[in-house]
Amino acid sequence: MSRIIPTTTLKFRGRVAAVAVLCAAAFSLLVVASAFAFSELYANYVENGGYAQSKEAHTFVLNDGAGGEPGTIACQLFNHESGGPNEVTHGNEKCVVGYGGGKYVWARVYNEIGKDETVAGEAFT
Amino acid sequence: MNKRKYTLAIVGTLVAITAGAVVAYAGGDTGSTASPVAQLEMHPGPEAFLRAQGVNASQAQPALTLNNGEAVGVIDSGGVRCFTLSVGTHVTGACSSETNIAKGEAIQVHDECSGKNSMAIYGLAPVKAVEVRLENSDGTSESTSVVKGAFSFAGTNPAPGATYPTGVQWLAAGGSSLGTAPLPVSAGQFCLPTS
Numbered sequence: 001m002s003r004i005i006p007t008t009t010l011k012f013r014g015r016v017a018a019v020a021v022l023c024a025a026a027f028s029l030l031v032v033a034s035a036f037a038f039s040e041l042y043a044n045y046v047e048n049g050g051y052a053q054s055k056e057a058h059t060f061v062l063n064d065g066a067g068g069e070p071g072t073i074a075c076q077l078f079n080h081e082s083g084g085p086n087e088v089t090h091g092n093e094k095c096v097v098g099y100g101g102g103k104y105v106w107a108r109v110y111n112e113i114g115k116d117e118t119v120a121g122e123a124f125t
Numbered sequence: 126m127n128k129r130k131y132t133l134a135i136v137g138t139l140v141a142i143t144a145g146a147v148v149a150y151a152g153g154d155t156g157s158t159a160s161p162v163a164q165l166e167m168h169p170g171p172e173a174f175l176r177a178q179g180v181n182a183s184q185a186q187p188a189l190t191l192n193n194g195e196a197v198g199v200i201d202s203g204g205v206r207c208f209t210l211s212v213g214t215h216v217t218g219a220c221s222s223e224t225n226i227a228k229g230e231a232i233q234v235h236d237e238c239s240g241k242n243s244m245a246i247y248g249l250a251p252v253k254a255v256e257v258r259l260e261n262s263d264g265t266s267e268s269t270s271v272v273k274g275a276f277s278f279a280g281t282n283p284a285p286g287a288t289y290p291t292g293v294q295w296l297a298a299g300g301s302s303l304g305t306a307p308l309p310v311s312a313g314q315f316c317l318p319t320s
């Protein structure tokens with residue numbers, strides 16, 4: 001004997017299913033995003049010798065740096081502890097520096113272009 | 126709204142979300158000539174400089190291991206080559222045209238400035254180079270072989286007033302010079318302050 005389900009119940013079940021699908025999709029996107037953990041994009045227009053710096057120190061592993069025009073720049077991951085990490089990489093227009101020690105470090109990109117210019121960086125945990 | 130329209134609306138929304146996420150991550154273009162700053166801003170996330178050229182780190186061929194244990198790989202993307210740098214499971218990198226590789230754009234000078242004072246000079250060499258000669262401020266030099274298009278030198282940070290590396294010379298098979306390129310660092314700049 002077939003069971004008769006009211007139309008209102010079907011609509012309710014459809015909405016529940018739709019919400020469940022959307023929640024699953026949102027969760028999947030969050031999982032994908034979490035694979036990249038934390039990252040910070042930072043930039044500053046500075047004089048030669050100046051730098052752009054991340055807002056906070058994190059357990060950054062990589063720091064990518066870029067200059068606004070041809071010239072040398074430097075990427076840095078460091079903290080203020082005595083004898084603490086201080087990794088520096090110099091490059092032309094682009095630089096990359098890594099730190100695998102797991103400590104909280106700040107990220108910087110130095111302008112070594114020879115004049116005022118924008119430098120930017122993106123650091124990743 | 127009937128059930129079919131409702132289902133179509135949900136499916137359409139999911140497709141749009143997925144497509145948007147994929148395009149935002151991939152960058153949606155290849156062979157970018159945008160400035161490096163623009164590349165970072167346009168391709169936020171890991172491997173920004175690689176994705177700006179339409180490549181990713183999984184395409185890298187392992188080439189060298191630096192004196193700090195970090196690994197260097199090479200991606201040949203037809204006219205543009207990229208180096209990758211792996212730190213544990215994290216990977217980044219950058220790309221250059223052959224013209225700019227010859228000018229030394231793909232050279233990185235890494236300094237560990239907190240005790241070990243190690244230095245690694247690495248990067249990409251021009252296609253025809255089989256050897257790279259590192260030239261020092263006192264006129265001395267040392268050479269290394271090119272491996273899969275990449276090279277590296279290991280040393281220590283120059284102390285103030287000491288001899289320091291200034292540039293490289295690209296050498297073809299037989300020892301003929303293919304040109305020179307300066308290092309992206311000057312005397313007294315190798316290590317930077319933490320204050």
